[in-house]
Structure formats: structure tokens, C-alpha cells
Amino acid sequence: MLRYFTSGESHGEALVAFLSGMPAGLKIDQDFLNHELWRRQQGYGRGGRMKIERDAARILSGVRHGIAIGSPIAVLLENKDWKNWQESLPVEEGDPAKHKRVASPRPGHADLAGALKYNFTDARYVLERASARESAARVAIGGLAKLFVREFGIEVLSHVVSVGNASIGNVEVPWERISPLREREEILLNCVDADAEVRMKEEVDLALKTGDSVGGVFEVLAHNVPPGLGTYAQWDERLDAQLAAAVMSLQAVKAVEIGSGITAAVSLGSAVHDEIGYSESAGFAGFTRGRNNAGGIEGGVSNGEDLRVRGYLKPISTLRRPLQSVDFATREPVKAAYERSDVCVVPAAGVAAESMVALTLARCALEKFGGDSIGETLRNFNGYLEQLRQY
Numbered sequence: 001m002l003r004y005f006t007s008g009e010s011h012g013e014a015l016v017a018f019l020s021g022m023p024a025g026l027k028i029d030q031d032f033l034n035h036e037l038w039r040r041q042q043g044y045g046r047g048g049r050m051k052i053e054r055d056a057a058r059i060l061s062g063v064r065h066g067i068a069i070g071s072p073i074a075v076l077l078e079n080k081d082w083k084n085w086q087e088s089l090p091v092e093e094g095d096p097a098k099h100k101r102v103a104s105p106r107p108g109h110a111d112l113a114g115a116l117k118y119n120f121t122d123a124r125y126v127l128e129r130a131s132a133r134e135s136a137a138r139v140a141i142g143g144l145a146k147l148f149v150r151e152f153g154i155e156v157l158s159h160v161v162s163v164g165n166a167s168i169g170n171v172e173v174p175w176e177r178i179s180p181l182r183e184r185e186e187i188l189l190n191c192v193d194a195d196a197e198v199r200m201k202e203e204v205d206l207a208l209k210t211g212d213s214v215g216g217v218f219e220v221l222a223h224n225v226p227p228g229l230g231t232y233a234q235w236d237e238r239l240d241a242q243l244a245a246a247v248m249s250l251q252a253v254k255a256v257e258i259g260s261g262i263t264a265a266v267s268l269g270s271a272v273h274d275e276i277g278y279s280e281s282a283g284f285a286g287f288t289r290g291r292n293n294a295g296g297i298e299g300g301v302s303n304g305e306d307l308r309v310r311g312y313l314k315p316i317s318t319l320r321r322p323l324q325s326v327d328f329a330t331r332e333p334v335k336a337a338y339e340r341s342d343v344c345v346v347p348a349a350g351v352a353a354e355s356m357v358a359l360t361l362a363r364c365a366l367e368k369f370g371g372d373s374i375g376e377t378l379r380n381f382n383g384y385l386e387q388l389r390q391y
């Protein structure tokens, strides 16, 4: 079974991610992992922090001579900003006068709920962990999951559908238009439509100018996913449910859509469901679809079409023109705390969501095909492909 978790504070010394259950023999390409980390740091509207960090994955265990050895994998990402925080956020007690209190909770951030829960007198420790800096650790192990699912021919990539009111419209973007995005050396808003990208940039500029922030929608596609991952047999084994939880777990994601789920709710069945055809050489088993409103999942099972998962991001809650709040100590009305912040993170959130989708697919694929070594896993996978061809 594939298991993973992360550790680390936003301004601590490092982030650490653990991934356990990866079959032995998988080739690990560290440049690929670092490129994934670079992609998460890009996008118009990121704050000053991303100019300080240049994330690199340092693998501590579970990989030797360039391959996974079946043992748990630990990956460390240094926080370059740590040198500026050693006195403010030491592991030891340190000098309390140098600690940086977050005196008034930001509406929309974890500050108030976290301080109440853990009985803290300010929000410093809360935001240190709630911060989406943590998502860099997920991208590191998500990169490993991507390398694993590539063995089955599966590719995972995201694009931005909307930023604020600027959108590419209600269109199904095919994989062929999304895959070139991976080669971009400069990432503005990671949009397939150049005109829409200009309008998206204007939305960010407006937020920058007015001391505000802006959200949006990203879409993750997983291409070449075989039918049969996930199952309707048990509620928590459904692929759609697992993907929804995985993507929703990302900071600031407030809704998840599979395929055209949202418009489906206001459409007639004939306009929603993807008619089935047959052409012997098509796909995994010859069955075809003219469109993919289902987003590649029916009954909680992948159906052989591309997976399409959208995440809806609320605007960032740290505002340069802060909203009203209350001082933790005095309970007097004050403006919410401000700390250097992003203004728009939709492209970065899309990259983090790719990782969550890849980790989910890796777990489901391992459940279906099993295997302790990559050779064994692929033997089982190839047997299944043959079964589909013979169906």
C-alpha cells in the first residue's frame, strides 16, 4: 500500500516528505523532481518568498544507485528563508523578544480556528504549518508518483481555466493542447489560450494594484489511464471520492469538480452522458466516446478516457489592505495581520494538484496491479492490458 505524509514549518529549517510502498526498481530521475518543484514556484502573482526559495529535492533514504529499493523514501527540501528565521523560530526556547507573534487572525486563514484548537495565544505556529509552503513537499513525492504512473503510460498535467472573472470559457481542452505546457520555460498563468491568459494577468494586476487577492480554477488531466482503477464496491474506494479528497486537501481549494459535474447538474441527461461507440483498434478495449463530460470516471471506476479534475481556489486570505479582525491579547478591533504573501496562486495550486492526482492514481494502480518490484507490477499490468484487448 502506498502511504505518504509530510512534515515541516513554512519558516523552519526544512520540509520533509515520506513515501512508503513504492515498488523496488523504479528509476528515480532527480532532475525531473526538481523541475516539478520549479513549476510549483512559478506563476504571475506569487509573492517575495518564491524569489528567495529555489526548491531542490534531497532524497535521504529509500533510493540507492538511482532506483527505489522498496524501502520508505524520505525527501528533504531546505527552506532557504530559514537563515532569516533562526532566531525568531528556533527549535530551542530562544529569546521570546525575538519571536514574531501574529497578533490578529486573518479572516479566511487557519489563524483563529487553529489558535483556538491548539490553545495558542497568537497564530504564529498555526500559519507555519497551515501555509501552502507544505505543498512543495507534496510535489516532491508527487513527482515520484508521476515517475511510477509513467511506467503504465499515464501522464498528469494541469492548466488554468480561470483567474477571477477571466476564463477560457466552458470548453473541454484536449490533452494535445495541454501537454505542450510542460515545455514552457516561462510560466505566466499556465493557460492554453493566449488571449485568456492576457485577461487573467489583468485580473492579477487589478488585485496587485488594490492590495487585494484573486482566486480561480485549475484543471488536472491524467492521460492514458486504463479503465478499472477505483471501484464502486465500497464508498471510500471510489476513484472520484479519492480524487476529490486529495485535491480538496490542498490549501485554499474550496470545491472539486470531476469532468463537467457542475454544468451537468443544470443540464438534461442527453446533453451530459457520453455516448458509447466501438472501433476495434481504439483505446484499451475498442470502446469510444465522442466527448468526456464524465471526466473519465463512471461509478467510481476509471473508464479509459482522460481523467479531468477541477479545483476551485478561493482568493488568498492575506491582504495588503487587510480586513477587520480582533487583537488576540486585547480583543480590541484591529486590522488583520499582514505578512509577505502571494496574490494569485492558481497555476501553482494546479501543479500541487497534479501531485495529489498522481499519488492517488499511483495508490489505486498499486492496489490493482500489486507487486513489490516494478517488473512484477508491470507483468501484472501487461496481463491486464491483454485481458482488455481480448475482451
Ligand SMILES: Cc1cc2nc3c(=O)[nH]c(=O)nc-3n(C[C@H](O)[C@H](O)[C@H](O)COP(=O)(O)O)c2cc1C
Pocket: 047, 108, 109, 110, 130, 131, 132, 133, 135, 250, 251, 252, 253, 316, 317, 318, 340, 341, 342, 343, 345, 348, 349, 352
Ligand atoms: C500554492 C499556494 C500558495 C499559497 N500562498 C498563500 C500566501 O502566500 N498567503 C496566504 O495567505 N495564503 C496562501 N495560500 C492559501 C493558504 O495556505 C490557505 O488559505 C490557508 O492555509 C487556509 O486554508 P484553507 O484556505 O484551505 O481553509 C496558498 C495556497 C496555495 C495552494
